[in-house]
Amino acid sequence: MHVKVKEKFQVSPPMVFFIIHAMQVGVGMLGFQRIIAKSSGYDSWIPVIIAGVVISLVIRMMYYILKVNHNDVIEVHRNLFGKWLGGLLSLALILYFYMTGVLVLRTYIEVIQVWVFEDLPTWVLTVLAAGFVYYVIKGGFRTVVGLCVAGVFIPSILFFILLMPLEYADFLNFLPIWKHSLKDILAGAKDTTLTFIGFELLLLFYPFIKHGYRSHKWAQLGHWASVVVYTLLMIVTLAFFSEGQLKITIWPTLTLLKIIEFPFIERFEYLGISLWLIIVVPNIVTAFWGASRGLKRLFSIKQRYVVLFMVLTLIIVVPPIDNRQAVNTLNEWVNQIGFWVIIAYIPFLCAVQFIHSKWKRKNET
Amino acid sequence: MTFKLRKLSKARTTSSKSNEDEGAKTEKNEPLSDSLAQNVEAVKQKTGNSADISIREITLNDQAHTKAAVVFVEGIVDQQAIDDFLIHSLINDDDLKKNPADNILETIAEKVVALGELTRVHNHSELFQALFNGETVVLIEGFSEGVSTDTKGGESRSVDEPPTEISLRGPREGFTESIRTNTSLVRRRIKNEKLWVKSITLGKVTNTDVEIMYIDGLAESDIVQEVENRLNRINTDSILESGYIEELIEDQTATTFPTIAHSERPDVVTGNLLEGKIAIFIDGTPFVLMVPAVFVQFFQSVDDYYSRFDIATSIRLLRIIIFITSLFAPAVYVAATTFHQEMIPTQLLIVLAAQREAAPLPAVVEAILMEIIFEVLREAGVRMPKAVGQTISIVGALVIGQAAVQAGIVSPAMVIVVAVTAIASFATPSYNIAIAARLIRFVNMIAAATFGFYGIILTFIVLLIHLCSLRSFGVPYMAPLAPFDASGAGDTIIRMPWWKVKKRPALTVDGNVMRQGDNQKPSPPTDRTMK
Numbered sequence: 001m002h003v004k005v006k007e008k009f010q011v012s013p014p015m016v017f018f019i020i021h022a023m024q025v026g027v028g029m030l031g032f033q034r035i036i037a038k039s040s041g042y043d044s045w046i047p048v049i050i051a052g053v054v055i056s057l058v059i060r061m062m063y064y065i066l067k068v069n070h071n072d073v074i075e076v077h078r079n080l081f082g083k084w085l086g087g088l089l090s091l092a093l094i095l096y097f098y099m100t101g102v103l104v105l106r107t108y109i110e111v112i113q114v115w116v117f118e119d120l121p122t123w124v125l126t127v128l129a130a131g132f133v134y135y136v137i138k139g140g141f142r143t144v145v146g147l148c149v150a151g152v153f154i155p156s157i158l159f160f161i162l163l164m165p166l167e168y169a170d171f172l173n174f175l176p177i178w179k180h181s182l183k184d185i186l187a188g189a190k191d192t193t194l195t196f197i198g199f200e201l202l203l204l205f206y207p208f209i210k211h212g213y214r215s216h217k218w219a220q221l222g223h224w225a226s227v228v229v230y231t232l233l234m235i236v237t238l239a240f241f242s243e244g245q246l247k248i249t250i251w252p253t254l255t256l257l258k259i260i261e262f263p264f265i266e267r268f269e270y271l272g273i274s275l276w277l278i279i280v281v282p283n284i285v286t287a288f289w290g291a292s293r294g295l296k297r298l299f300s301i302k303q304r305y306v307v308l309f310m311v312l313t314l315i316i317v318v319p320p321i322d323n324r325q326a327v328n329t330l331n332e333w334v335n336q337i338g339f340w341v342i343i344a345y346i347p348f349l350c351a352v353q354f355i356h357s358k359w360k361r362k363n364e365t
Numbered sequence: 366m367t368f369k370l371r372k373l374s375k376a377r378t379t380s381s382k383s384n385e386d387e388g389a390k391t392e393k394n395e396p397l398s399d400s401l402a403q404n405v406e407a408v409k410q411k412t413g414n415s416a417d418i419s420i421r422e423i424t425l426n427d428q429a430h431t432k433a434a435v436v437f438v439e440g441i442v443d444q445q446a447i448d449d450f451l452i453h454s455l456i457n458d459d460d461l462k463k464n465p466a467d468n469i470l471e472t473i474a475e476k477v478v479a480l481g482e483l484t485r486v487h488n489h490s491e492l493f494q495a496l497f498n499g500e501t502v503v504l505i506e507g508f509s510e511g512v513s514t515d516t517k518g519g520e521s522r523s524v525d526e527p528p529t530e531i532s533l534r535g536p537r538e539g540f541t542e543s544i545r546t547n548t549s550l551v552r553r554r555i556k557n558e559k560l561w562v563k564s565i566t567l568g569k570v571t572n573t574d575v576e577i578m579y580i581d582g583l584a585e586s587d588i589v590q591e592v593e594n595r596l597n598r599i600n601t602d603s604i605l606e607s608g609y610i611e612e613l614i615e616d617q618t619a620t621t622f623p624t625i626a627h628s629e630r631p632d633v634v635t636g637n638l639l640e641g642k643i644a645i646f647i648d649g650t651p652f653v654l655m656v657p658a659v660f661v662q663f664f665q666s667v668d669d670y671y672s673r674f675d676i677a678t679s680i681r682l683l684r685i686i687i688f689i690t691s692l693f694a695p696a697v698y699v700a701a702t703t704f705h706q707e708m709i710p711t712q713l714l715i716v717l718a719a720q721r722e723a724a725p726l727p728a729v730v731e732a733i734l735m736e737i738i739f740e741v742l743r744e745a746g747v748r749m750p751k752a753v754g755q756t757i758s759i760v761g762a763l764v765i766g767q768a769a770v771q772a773g774i775v776s777p778a779m780v781i782v783v784a785v786t787a788i789a790s791f792a793t794p795s796y797n798i799a800i801a802a803r804l805i806r807f808v809n810m811i812a813a814a815t816f817g818f819y820g821i822i823l824t825f826i827v828l829l830i831h832l833c834s835l836r837s838f839g840v841p842y843m844a845p846l847a848p849f850d851a852s853g854a855g856d857t858i859i860r861m862p863w864w865k866v867k868k869r870p871a872l873t874v875d876g877n878v879m880r881q882g883d884n885q886k887p888s889p890p891t892d893r894t895m896k
Contacts, residue, residue: 139830263710
C-alpha cells in the first residue's frame with residue numbers, strides 16, 4: 001500500500017520550517033518555565049539548550065528513517081514489524097498524537113477559563129473548537145500548513161513584546177552559572193520535552209513535502225528557531241521572577257504579559273491570550289490532522305469521516321477533564337509518553353531500520 | 366450603449382416570435398434561396414419588419430438588369446462608409462455595368478467593394494449574425510449566397526477617464542462599451558505579435574462577443590485552456606455585463622471575496638497581461654475581467670506603480686491597516702466595552718463609562734444599529750441624483766451624528782468608531798473587496814459580543830483559512846504570500862523598486878519569468894563632475 005501523494009497536495013520544503021516551529025511553540029510556552037525551574041532553578045536556561053540539542057539529533061534520526069523508506073511512519077512500521085505488530089504500533093502512535101491534540105486544546109481552554117471568561121463551561125469552548133478544527137482539516141493539508149505559517153508570522157510580534165518586562169529584570173539571578181547538579185539539569189531537560197513535542201508529526205506528513213529529504217535543513221532551522229525563542233523567554237522569565245515566585249506561578253508567560261502596559265491598552269494579557277489562539281490552533285489542528293491521516297492510512301477509510309469522528313469524540317473526551325488537577329495530570333502523562341517517544345522510541349526505530357537495511361543489503365549481495 | 370440596446374431588443378423580438386430556442390436554430394439555418402425577392406422577404410419576416418433594418422434595392426448591370434439588395438442594420442453601421450464605398454461603387458462601377466449576370470458576385474467581391482473585410486454568407490444564420498455584428502450584406506438575384514462586408518460603426522462613447530478608477534498620475538484613458546475600442550487600447554500598449562486574442566460568442570439570445578486576450582508564452586497555457594473551457598461551458602440566454610461571466614466562471618461560489626478582478630483601465634489590464642494573467646473582454650461593458658486574481662491585487666492601485674516605490678509601499682501598508690480597521694474596529698470596541706474593560710486605560714475608561722452610563726442599548730446593538738444606518742445612507746447615496754444627494758448627507762450627518770447622540774440613543778464614542786470604519790471601508794482601492802469586508806464586519810461584531818477578543822481572533826482565523834483555501838483558476842488566492850513565492854512577493858504588501866523586480870510572479874507566468882536584465886539599478890557615473 002505505497003501511497004504517493006499527488007503534487008497538488010504537497011508543500012514546498014521551506015514550509016517544514018513553519019510546521020515544525022508552529023508545532024513546537026504552543027500552549028507549553030505559557031507555563032513551561034515553572035516546570036523546568038522546579039528542578040533546575042536559575043540554571044533553567046541550560047536544560048532548554050540541552051533538550052534542543054537532543055531533539056535536533058532526534059530530528060536527524062527521523063529523517064534517516066523517512067529517507068530510507070520514502071514514506072510515512074505507518075509504512076515504516078509495516079515494513080519493519082509486519083502487518084499486525086506494525087499496525088498496533090501505528091495505532092499507539094496515532095493515539096498519542098490524538099492525546100497531544102486533546103492536551104493542547106484542554107490546556108488552552110483552561111487558560112481562557114482562568115484568565116478571560118470565568119463562567120464559561122468547558123463544553124461550549126470545546127464545541128466551538130471542534131467545529132473549527134473540522135473546518136480547517138476539511139481544507140486539507142495545505143490549509144493546515146497555511147495556518148502554521150500564519151501561526152508563526154502573526155504572533156511573532158508577541159515575542160518582541162515579551163522582551164518588555166526586561167525593564168524589571170535582575171540579571172544577577174543567573175550567577176553563579178551552573179549551580180545545580182548535572183542530575184537536576186538533566187531532570188529539567190526531561191521536563192522541557194513537553195514544550196518541544198509536536199515535531200514527531202513529521203513522521204506522518206513527510207510524504208506531503210516535495211523532495212522530502214531536502215526539507216531536513218528547514219526542519220532543523222524551525223527547531224532551532226523554537227529553541228532560541230524558548231531560551232530567550234526562559235532568560236527573561238528567570239531575570240524577572242524570583243525563584244520562590246516562579247514556583248507558584250502556573251503561567252509565567254501570561255504573568256509577564258500582564259505587566260506590559262501601553263498608553264492605549266492597560267492589560268495586555270487579554271489581547272495576548274486571544275492572540276495565543278493563533279499559536280495554539282496550528283498545534284491542535286496539525287495533531288488531529290496527523291491522527292486522522294494515520295487512521296486513514298491504517299484502515300483505508302475516508303479521512304473526512306475520521307476527522308468527523310475525532311471531532312465528535314473531542315466533545316465527549318474534553319469536558320470531563322474539568323479541574324486543575326485533571327489538566328495537570330493529563331499534562332504529566334502526555335509529557336511522560338512524549339518523552340519516551342522522543343528519547344526511546346524514535347532512536348529504537350532508527351536502530352531497527354539501520355539493522356534492517358544492513359541485513360537487506362547483505363542478503364542482496 | 367444605444368446600439369447595444371437596439372441589438373438587444375432586436376434579439377428579444379426574434380426569440381419571442383419563436384418561443385422555442387431549438388426551433389429558432391433550425392429555422393435560422395435555412396440556406397439562402399436563389400430568388401432575391403424570397404431572401405428579402407425572409408429577412409423582413411424574420412426580423413418582424415423591424416424599423417432599423419434597412420434594405421436598399423438596386424440594379425447592378427445594364428443588360429441583364431440583375432437586381433441586388435444591400436441589407437444592414439441602421440445605427441450599428443458606418444452609414445458614410447456604406448454610402449461611399451458600397452452603394453456608390455455598386456451603382457457607378459463601369460466594370461459592373463458591363464458585367465454579365467453569371468459571375469457578377471465574383472466581380473463585386475473582387476473588384477467593386479472598396480471596404481476591408483469581406484466574407485460570404487450562405488444561410489440565414491450566417492446572414493443574421495453578420496447583420497447584427499454591424500456588417501452589410503449584399504444579396505444578388507440568382508445567387509444563393511451573399512457578400513458581407515465589415516462596416517461596423519455607429520454611436521459609441523468616446524474614450525474618457527474612467528469614473529470608478531481615478532489615478533493622480535497615469536493615462537487618462539478608460540475602456541468604453543465597444544469591445545474593439547477596448548482591445549485596441551491594450552494593443553496600442555503592447556506592440557508585440559505575442560499578444561493573442563481569441564473570440565467567442567456567448568448568450569443564446571444576446572449573442573454577445575466575448576474575447577480573451579493573453580500574451581502567448583507568458584500566460585500559463587493550462588490556465589488559458591481552463592478559461593476557454595469555462596467560457597465554453599456557459600449556456601445562458603444573455604450576457605449583459607462582466608458580472609454575469611464572473612459569476613459563471615469563478616472557482617468558489619460560497620465566498621464574499623472576489624476571485625476575479627476587473628478594471629476599467631487599459632493600463633491596469635496591460636500590467637496584468639504582462640504578469641501572465643488573462644483578460645476577458647465583453648462587448649457592451651467597459652469592465653474587463655482579469656484572471657487569475659489574487660488577494661493582494663485588490664489592494665494595489667495604479668498610482669502605486671507610477672509613484673516612487675517608498676511612497677507606494679507606505680501607502681499600501683496604510684491601505685492594509687485600513688482594511689483591517691474596517692473589518693475589526695467596531696468589533697474591538699464592542700469586545701473591549703462589553704468584556705474586557707480592564708484593558709482600557711483608566712482615564713479612557715472613565716470617559717467611556719460616563720458616555721455609556723446614559724446609553725440605553727448594549728454596545729453591540731448600538732454598533733449594529735449604527736452600522737446598518739450607515740449602510741442605508743451609503744446605499745441611498747449611490748443612486749441619488751446629485752441634486753438630492755446633498756439632502757441625504759445633511760440628514761445623515763444631522764440626524765445620525767448629532768441628534769442620536771443628543772437624544773442619548775447612542776454614545777458619542779460609538780459614532781466615532783462607526784465613522785472611522787466608514788471612511789476606512791472607502792479607502793480600499795477595490796470596491797468589491799471593500800464590500801466583502803463590510804459584510805464580514807457584522808459577523809465580527811456578533812462574535813465579539815459573544816466571546817470577546819477570543820471570538821474576534823476565532824473569526825479572524827476562520828477568515829484566514831477561508832482566504833487560504835480560495836483559488837482563482839487553480840492559483841491559490843493568497844499567493845504569492847501563501848504559498849510564499851519570492852519572485853512575486855516583491856509586489857504585494859510592499860512594492861519593490863522596478864530595478865529590483867527581476868522576475869515575474871512565477872505562479873501565473875509560464876516558464877519565462879525573467880522580467881528584466883541584470884544591473885538595472887541606476888547609478889550615476891563614477892565621475893561626478895559631469896562636464
